[in-house]
Every structure is written in structure tokens, then in C-alpha cells.
Amino acid sequence: MSETLHPISVEVNGSRRAGQVPARLSLVDWLRDELRLIGTHVGCEHGICGACSVMLDGEPVRSCLMFAVQAHGRRVTTVEGLSRPDGSMSVLQDSFCETHGLQCGYCTPGMLIAAQALLDANARPTEAQIRDAIGGNLCRCTGYQQIVEAVQLAAERMKGPKTP
Ligand code: FES
Numbered sequence: 082m083s084e085t086l087h088p089i090s091v092e093v094n095g096s097r098r099a100g101q102v103p104a105r106l107s108l109v110d111w112l113r114d115e116l117r118l119i120g121t122h123v124g125c126e127h128g129i130c131g132a133c134s135v136m137l138d139g140e141p142v143r144s145c146l147m148f149a150v151q152a153h154g155r156r157v158t159t160v161e162g163l164s165r166p167d168g169s170m171s172v173l174q175d176s177f178c179e180t181h182g183l184q185c186g187y188c189t190p191g192m193l194i195a196a197q198a199l200l201d202a203n204a205r206p207t208e209a210q211i212r213d214a215i216g217g218n219l220c221r222c223t224g225y226q227q228i229v230e231a232v233q234l235a236a237e238r239m240k241g242p243k244t245p
């Protein structure tokens with residue numbers, strides 16, 4: 082018996098994307114396998130590592146823990162959506178390169194999503210706030226220090242107004 086498909090329509094990186102998906106298809110599998118947005122990585126597949134992080138209506142979520150049907154009518158931003166419209170790297174992405182905030186790069190899409198969500202909400206985060214924001218994302222390579230420095234550098238370059 083063939084599986085029932087459900088129509089979904091999701092704004093992904095600013096474009097409306099429609100599909101027909103099985104109820105149990107994860108959001109990360111839809112993004113990677115159907116939309117070919119393979120910047121979002123799959124690691125643990127049970128909500129621990131953060132490699133699959135995307136933004137859902139501006140908030141970071143684990144796309145391995147969501148079904149694609151749950152994203153219907155919502156706004157999803159993947160790591161591909163963080164770059165500038167001309168495809169060049171964003172200030173944050175560039176800062177990761179400059180501070181050596183990545184080595185193998187497996188955690189990097191999730192780290193970028195977590196860090197961008199933080200900077201969107203708080204343009205001048207403290208080091209503790211940065212560590213807290215990326216605390217749910219595992220990195221086996223960097224020791225985290227360079228990632229913290231990347232976010233600090235990006236915040237400095239964007240020079241947000243100081244919060245009282
Ligand atoms: S792959 Fe989703 S949290 Fe690890």
C-alpha cells in the first residue's frame with residue numbers, strides 16, 4: 082500500500098517551496114533530499130548534536146526532530162539563507178573563517194544558525210551569552226574558543242547598539 086502524501090508549502094530562504102510529503106518525513110530530510118539544501122547536516126538524528134539546526138520563524142530548531150509537515154505555512158532559514166543575496170559570505174560566516182571557527186566543518190551550519198539567531202536577538206552579546214547560545218551544538222574539533230571569537234568578531238563588525 083502506498084504511503085499517504087500531504088501537501089506542504091513552506092517559505093525557505095525567502096522562496097515559497099511546495100511539496101507532497103509522507104507524514105513521517107523529517108524536516109531535515111525534506112530540506113536535503115527534496116530541496117537539495119545539503120548545507121544542513123545530519124549528525125545524531127535525535128536532537129543532541131545541533132548539526133541539523135535551522136531557523137523556524139527566526140528561532141533555531143532541530144530539523145531532525147521536526148516533521149516536514151510541521152513546517153507547513155512557516156518560514157525556514159537554512160545555512161544557505163545566511164549568505165548575502167549575491168551569494169557571498171555574511172559577516173558572521175566571514176568571521177568564522179577569519180578566527181578559524183571551523184575545522185572539519187560538520188558542526189558549522191548549526192553553529193552559524195545558533196549564532197545568527199543570537200545576533201538577530203542581541204546584537205552585542207556577552208561571552209557568556211554566546212556560550213549559552215551555542216551550548217546545544219556539539220563541536221568535536223575546535224574546543225569552541227574560536228567559535229566564540231567568531232561571534233564576538235561578527236558582533237563587533239556589525240556594531241549593534243548597546244543594550245541598557
Ligand atoms: S542531527 Fe539533529 S540534533 Fe543531531
Ligand code: FES
Nearest residue numbers: 184185220221222
Ligand atoms: S569543526 Fe569539526 S565538529 Fe566542529
